[in-house]
Amino acid sequence: MLLVLSAASVSTATASFAFAQPTSDLTAIPILWHIALMADGEPPALSRPNIPITWREPVPPEVQRAIVPYLNRYATLFPGWLEDLSVAYDPDREASMATSINYRNRWVILRVTGEWLMLPQRERDVAVLHEITHVLLAPLQNVTEEIKKSFLKEDAFAREMVDDGFESVCEDVARAIQRVGVMFSGLK
Ligand SMILES: [Zn+2]
16 A cells, blocks of 8 residues: 655655755655655665765756755665766756766765756756666676677677667666656656
8 A cells, every 4th residue: 555654754765865855846755765665664764775975066046956855866776876867967968967977985966057957857867877877787888888898899780789788778767767767756
């Protein structure tokens, strides 16, 4: 049965995250709570309540205000190995969003672009989920990169197939998580 969270539980959870209070309408309870609440019992604490955030200068305040609600929304999805999450603003980059990942040293830089700021809310959402999926797959991606270097050095087509596969999987997972969000938290 789906239970309803008390207001007290919601405010405690939001305040425990490292970001400022979100100001947009994307303040829904993290979606995994909704899934967890389908089983009996109390909601779990956020699994990543205090990831240190570094703003890579210059990130204008309006960009910070735009991205924070999305990061708050999906805080629970960041993997346990992530120790340092930075956010950079790269207005001219030709992509909706990009991520630099260093699994070995446990840091990630999420790059917000001008293109992302122009997207409608739902496409912004899936772009953030796509990048988080890249972060989740980083350990596998590292192994794959080593295999490409060792065994596919002479085979550009095979390397491209592997890269395409990663991109497709990230997009599929992002859209799957978003569909769950639509089902359980009313995201439109
Ligand atoms: Zn990608």
